[in-house]
Amino acid sequence: MTLSSVPFRIKVALLLAGVILLLGVIAVTYARNDIRRILGTELERRGEGIAKNLAANSTDALLTDDLYSLYELVNRTKVSDADVRYIFIINSGGAVRVSTFGNEGIPHGLLEANVPLPDQSGQLRRLRTEEGLIRDIGVPILEGKAGTVRVGMSDQAVEAAIGRDTRSLSIMAALSAILGFAISYMLADYLTRPLNHLLRAVQSVASGNLSQRITSPGKDEVGQLEKAFNTMTEALAKNEAARRDLLKKVISSQEEERRRIARELHDELAQQLTSVMLSLETVESRLAESDKTEKQILQRAKQVVQGSLTETRKLIGDLRPSVLDDLGLVPALRSYAETRLHPIQCKVALSATGLPTSLPSTLETTVYRIAQEAINNIAKHACASLTTISLRLDNGIFHGNIGDDGKGFQVTQCEPVTPSIAGGLGLQGMQERASLLGGVLSVQSIVGQGTSVSFSIPMLTEDKNDRRENPTITGR
Ligand SMILES: Nc1ncnc2c1ncn2[C@@H]1O[C@H](COP(=O)(O)OP(=O)(O)O)[C@@H](O)[C@H]1O
Ligand SMILES: [Mg+2]
Known part of the structure; x- marks a missing residue:
């Protein structure tokens, strides 16, 4: 000590x-x-x-x-x-x-x-x-x-x-010291009580409770300190609210921009590629049996166009998952995971319990984007053979887990130091998205055994009315 x-x-x-x-x-x-x-x-x-x-x-x-x-x-x-x-x-x-x-x-x-x-x-x-x-x-x-x-x-x-x-004077001095100790202990206790109060409040703010205030601060110096503390936490809470607002706006405008680009790709590029394909097919049908070389050239051109069309549709799917709008979260996630992981020989097991037919739109998008990033990480980094996705709604809280049996990594090295809004959808972005809706997300990983991303997000009632407008894109 x-x-x-x-x-x-x-x-x-x-x-x-x-x-x-x-x-x-x-x-x-x-x-x-x-x-x-x-x-x-x-x-x-x-x-x-x-x-x-x-x-x-x-x-x-x-x-x-x-x-x-x-x-x-x-x-x-x-x-x-x-x-x-x-x-x-x-x-x-x-x-x-x-x-x-x-x-x-x-x-x-x-x-x-x-x-x-x-x-x-x-x-x-x-x-x-x-x-x-x-x-x-x-x-x-x-x-x-x-x-x-x-x-x-x-x-x-x-x-x-x-x-x-000497003996009697020493006894008196010792008694005075004991009395002095007791009196000064009580006095110091009385004086430091408001400071302890303040300390607990500061600790509460440090642990994230920005609504912490000190009720009825006094008029003395400690009271001034308590007032300054209240002003400081109010300013902090305001700044935090503004930060969250900004973050929400950035993420929603990012979603909006993705939706717009997906629409453009669908309405312009995909349509044009389809019409090129149709034109190529028309030309092909008019060629004589003997025009073998031309037919071969046309075949290659058709393959290139088909490839571009597939890539465009995949891009549209990534940018704006139409299945999320059409069928809901679970089929959309299943489709995304299988499309991304089956080509690399990774099985997908998805389970969902207690989910209603319709979820609040912000929650659905958030869960989808978190899962999308986790699945992408598995495809990019994990070398896994099995990915398990489980989704559960329990007591108004949405719990999700995406685990893999891949190579894992040292989590501490990748943990976010400061929240960032510009860092894309890495691990940090996943945490930001969850915390924006008042949820938490944690990443656990053991090298050689796999990784697990877990999150819990409360389903707020006002979100339930926040359904997305009907989608205009049918990319696939
Ligand atoms: N499922 C996973 N398996 C193995 N390593 C992973 C997994 N998820 C994340 N990582 C590691 O964590 C790092 C950070 O991930 P992330 O923030 O998504 O950034 P990025 O995917 O752009 O590299 C990755 O570079 C990778 O090394
Ligand atoms: Mg990543």
Whole structure:
């Protein structure tokens, strides 16, 4: 799952929760430092007060070397404050007279770690020890003449307090992040709801539903977007309708033009060829038995004329299938398929189910032209031995299938990329014709096994009245 596929509302919520958490971490760090500074200062002040008190109260006992009183004083003081780690008093000769370390003695190096000058009221040293930070305060007694008091204040209570505060602040930061996540998720969900709505509408248009509109768009920025979407789809629908109209006109004028050329060929060329044929026959009947050479020439001329007449009639049949007008779709298709495929040793099996005697003219022409192209493709490309044509009307939908057992082809290579109106009646033209009547057409082909062209076209009621005018051509 990539970041771009994560829903927007989760991204926003995570971002906000992350920011809250980061701010929380910064705040906790600052708070820890502040607490450490404040408590540390307070500890040092307390230590200094204790040391000064001891210095004042121990002078006499130190001068008289009253060790008992000194012990009393030192022990009482230590017990009275839990943060006091140690106390010891050194006399003017530098010897430790009393200490709270008991038998273990003063740790190595501690004695020299803080030596206040006689004129100082006190000196603070922060010592890093195995037990953690110790704030050591040394206070001279009688300006150093009687000795020095040393008090060590332990940082452990400070650290424990910092630990406690850090824990509760972290919990608060985490809770704020969770709350922030929930609130921003709901907010982002609320904000992206109209966008999701718009997205579904755009997807619907992309899948071909140009009637998709967004009802009652709002007045805010998203509302403006929704209005723009509606305007865009209206324009698209209009353009699509205009395109279909144009396509219909092009195809119907193409049909009309074919009809006109077929009529011309029939009325002019075919008639003239027939009359030439009749003239040739008249001349032939007048020739004497002995005019063998002339008769042979006439015979060849008659054959040429007959060939032209057959070709002309075939052309007329292709341009304007008179059987479609005379007998209807099924016989017309059977006749066309057999004429085209029998000469190349390809059998034709045609079945029709549920077809009424008369079909709407546009549907009939469309089906005929689609089948004509499919049959031509079989004749041109397939090398098939059997062609199966099946036509069926089911629930007002016309289903057709033209299959062959020929060599097949890679459909994807031939699939139309963009619909074209000028590309004749190739695979693309078949699809265009079907879609013009609101139908669909698909081509399936397996190399070495054959090809199948299937289409379904709804039989619209208004088409049923659209019968063709009576044909004027009888080409065959
Ligand atoms: N029934 C078929 N059998 C084998 N190949 C076919 C068949 N129908 C179509 N084709 C292949 O698809 C291509 C495209 O067909 P089409 O669009 O009708 O163009 P055209 O027939 O003018 O070549 C053909 O050139 C051919 O290679
Ligand atoms: Mg073709």
